[in-house]
Amino acid sequence: MNSFKIAYKLLTNNLRIYGLYVIVLVVTVATYYNFVAIQYNDTFVQLTQRLQSAVVASMTSGFVLMCTVVFFMWHANGFFFKQRQKETGIYMLMGISSSKIGRVFAIESMLLGGLSMVVGLTVGVMFSKLFFMLLGKAMSLEVEIPFTISFKAMIQLVIVFGLIFALLGRKNYNEVKKSRLIDMIHATKAKPAVPQLNYVKGILGVVCIAVGYLVALTFLRWNLDLLFAAMTTLVLVSAGTYFFFGSCLTIMFKKLLKSKQMVYKDVRLVSISNLFFRLKANYRSLAMTAILAAATVTAFSISLAFKQYAEDHKLIEAPYSITYASSDPDIKDKVRQAIEATDHQLIGWNELRLLPIKTEYASHIRIDPQNEAILISYSQLQRTLEFLEYKNFEKLLREMEPQSNEIVFLFSARTMASPVRVHGEEVKINGEPYRVKEARQVPITGNVDRFGNKNIYVLPDKDYTKLQTNHDETLLHGIRISDQENSEALVQSLAAIVPGGKVNGSINQYVQEYYALGTFFFLGSIMSIVFMMATFSTIYFKILSDAFTDKEQYTILKKIGMSEAEVGRSVYMQVGIAFILPVLVGIAHSMVAMSMLEVIMSVQFVTQMLYSIGIFVVVMIAFYVGLSKNYTRMVYTEASRT
Known part of the structure; x- marks a missing residue:
C-alpha cells in the first residue's frame, strides 16, 4: 500500500477526531471566499466610491482572518501530532521508515486541507448570494446584486490555503523525520518538566502590557501618529501577553504553591x-x-x-428634510407655498445665521481647512437642538454654554472620526482670542454644500454680536416635512425657485464614508x-x-x-x-x-x-x-x- 492510500485511510478513520477542526476551517474558507469576492464582483465595482469602503474593509478583514487562522491551525496541528505520537512509534516499531511515516502524515494533513477547501468553497459559493444581500442591506444599497461565482477569488483562496497546508504538511514530515522511536512509544507517559522561573521575562510581560495600554490611552497627549500608536500598542500587548503567560504566570503559581x-x-x-x-x-x-x-x-x-x-x-x-441658503423673504414665501401645494405637511422651520470666520490657533495646530470656519451664537445652538429634539439636549446645552472669552468647537457634519483634540486650546477668531471650552459633534447645518465641510464655533450672544457688526451673515433654512423619503420631486421643484438652485434634500446629504x-x-x-x-x-x-x-x-x-x-x-x-x-x-x-x-x-x-x-x-x-x-x-x- 502506497503512502497516499495509507494517508487516505487514516484520514477517513480519524475524521471524528478532526470534526471541530474541519468545521472551523470550512467556516473560515467560506468566509474568506466571500471577503475576497467583494473586490471581484462586477456589480459592486459599478457602485463608484461606495465600493472603496467595502473593498478596504474586506481586504483588511481577510488579512486579519488569515493571520488568526494560521495561528489556530498551527496550534491545532501540534495537538493532533502530539496525540498520535504513540501511533507513530508503533509504525516505527513495525519497521516502517520515519521518512515514509512523515510522508503519510504530510499527505494526510494536505488531504484534510483539501477537504476543508472543497467543502468550504462549496458553502461559500452557496451562501454568497445571501452574503452580498446582507452586505448591501448594511451599506444601504438599493441595487439588486445578482448571484455570481468568482473564479478569481477561488484561485486566490486555493493559492493562500494551499500554501498554508503545504507548509503544515512539510512541518509534520520534519517532525516525524527527526523523532526517535523510544520518545514516540512513551510520549503519553512523559512527565512535564518543572517550569523555570524567569523574572526578567515576567516583569517584561507586565511592563509591555502596561506601556501598550498607556500608548493606546494617551497617544493624543503625546501627539503620536494614529497608525504608529495602533501598531505599537498591538506589538507591545501581544508580546506582553506572550511573556505574561510564559513567565509572569509561572512566578505567580510558584508563589501560590508555597501558600x-x-x-x-x-x-x-x-x-x-x-x-x-x-x-x-x-x-x-x-x-x-x-x-x-x-x-x-x-x-x-x-x-x-x-x-x-x-x-x-x-x-x-x-437633520432636516430640506435645506437652502437665502436671506430673501420673498423666496421663503415661495418655498412655503410650494410645500403647501404638495401632499407633504410642513412640520417645522429653523433659521440659522452663519458667520464665516478665520481661525488661528496659538499652538499653530491646523484644525480648520484653510483656517476657514463658521460662527454661530449660543442662542442659535440652543434653538436648533430644541427644534431637532436632540437627545439630552438640555443637559448638553448646560455643559456646553460658553462664558465670556470662551468658545465651543463643533466638528463639521462630514467628520466621521477625528483624533483631533482642541479642548483647552486658545484660538483667535478674526484676531480675537478665545479658549475652547468644549469640543462636540451635534446636528447643526447637516452635510450641505458650502457648510457641511466646515467646523462650527459657538460664542456667547454678546460676543457674537460684536463680531457680527462688520461681517455679512448667511441665512440657512432648515425645513422638516412629512414623508421626506419621497421628497425628491419637491426638492427639484424648489431648486427652480431658489437662486442658484442650491437646495439639499435629506436623501442626498450623506457622504460616502x-x-x-x-x-x-x-x-x-x-x-x-x-x-x-x-x-x-x-x-x-x-x-x-x-x-x-x-x-x-x-x-x-x-x-x-x-x-x-x-x-x-x-x-x-x-x-x-x-x-x-x-x-x-x-x-x-x-x-x-x-x-x-x-x-x-x-x-x-x-x-x-x-x-x-x-x-x-x-x-x-x-x-x-x-x-x-x-x-x-x-x-x-x-x-x-x-
Whole structure:
C-alpha cells in the first residue's frame, strides 16, 4: 500500500477526531471566499466610491482572518501530532521508515486541507448570494446584486490555503523525520518538566502590557501618529501577553504553591499543580486564547458600535428634510407655498445665521481647512437642538454654554472620526482670542454644500454680536416635512425657485464614508463569529490534551479514595483557571482597544462594549460547563474502565 492510500485511510478513520477542526476551517474558507469576492464582483465595482469602503474593509478583514487562522491551525496541528505520537512509534516499531511515516502524515494533513477547501468553497459559493444581500442591506444599497461565482477569488483562496497546508504538511514530515522511536512509544507517559522561573521575562510581560495600554490611552497627549500608536500598542500587548503567560504566570503559581492556606484545601493542590507543571507546554495556547478572546470581543464591540454610530450620525448629516441658503423673504414665501401645494405637511422651520470666520490657533495646530470656519451664537445652538429634539439636549446645552472669552468647537457634519483634540486650546477668531471650552459633534447645518465641510464655533450672544457688526451673515433654512423619503420631486421643484438652485434634500446629504460603517458592522459581526469559533477550538484542544494526560493520574487518585465529586471539583477548578485567565486578559485588551476607538471617534461605546462582553461571557460559561463535564467523564468514568 502506497503512502497516499495509507494517508487516505487514516484520514477517513480519524475524521471524528478532526470534526471541530474541519468545521472551523470550512467556516473560515467560506468566509474568506466571500471577503475576497467583494473586490471581484462586477456589480459592486459599478457602485463608484461606495465600493472603496467595502473593498478596504474586506481586504483588511481577510488579512486579519488569515493571520488568526494560521495561528489556530498551527496550534491545532501540534495537538493532533502530539496525540498520535504513540501511533507513530508503533509504525516505527513495525519497521516502517520515519521518512515514509512523515510522508503519510504530510499527505494526510494536505488531504484534510483539501477537504476543508472543497467543502468550504462549496458553502461559500452557496451562501454568497445571501452574503452580498446582507452586505448591501448594511451599506444601504438599493441595487439588486445578482448571484455570481468568482473564479478569481477561488484561485486566490486555493493559492493562500494551499500554501498554508503545504507548509503544515512539510512541518509534520520534519517532525516525524527527526523523532526517535523510544520518545514516540512513551510520549503519553512523559512527565512535564518543572517550569523555570524567569523574572526578567515576567516583569517584561507586565511592563509591555502596561506601556501598550498607556500608548493606546494617551497617544493624543503625546501627539503620536494614529497608525504608529495602533501598531505599537498591538506589538507591545501581544508580546506582553506572550511573556505574561510564559513567565509572569509561572512566578505567580510558584508563589501560590508555597501558600499552604491557599493550596492545601479541598482539591486545590491537584488543580493548581497540574496547571503549574504544564505551563511550559501550555503557555503559548493560553496566550493565543487571550489574543483570540480580545479579537472576538473587539470585533463584536466594534460592529455594534459602528451600527449605533451610523444611526446617530444620520441625524448629524441630515437633520432636516430640506435645506437652502437665502436671506430673501420673498423666496421663503415661495418655498412655503410650494410645500403647501404638495401632499407633504410642513412640520417645522429653523433659521440659522452663519458667520464665516478665520481661525488661528496659538499652538499653530491646523484644525480648520484653510483656517476657514463658521460662527454661530449660543442662542442659535440652543434653538436648533430644541427644534431637532436632540437627545439630552438640555443637559448638553448646560455643559456646553460658553462664558465670556470662551468658545465651543463643533466638528463639521462630514467628520466621521477625528483624533483631533482642541479642548483647552486658545484660538483667535478674526484676531480675537478665545479658549475652547468644549469640543462636540451635534446636528447643526447637516452635510450641505458650502457648510457641511466646515467646523462650527459657538460664542456667547454678546460676543457674537460684536463680531457680527462688520461681517455679512448667511441665512440657512432648515425645513422638516412629512414623508421626506419621497421628497425628491419637491426638492427639484424648489431648486427652480431658489437662486442658484442650491437646495439639499435629506436623501442626498450623506457622504460616502457613512456607508462604510454598515460595511464594518456586517464584516465585523462575521469576524467575531469566526474568532469565537477559533477561541473555543483553541481552548477545546488544549483542555482535551490535558484530559488525555490526566487519565492515568486520576485513575490512581480514584484508587486511593478520591470520589467522582472531588474529581469534578478539581476538574472545574483546573479548567476554570484555564478559561478565566485568558478570557479576563482578552477582555482587558478589548476594553483598551475600544477606549482607543472612543478617543478617535469622539464618542462613547460603553453600552455596546458591555453588551458584547456580556454575550461573550455567557457563551463562554456555557462552553466551560459542557467542557468540564466532558473532561470529568474522560478522566474518571473512562479511565476507570482501563
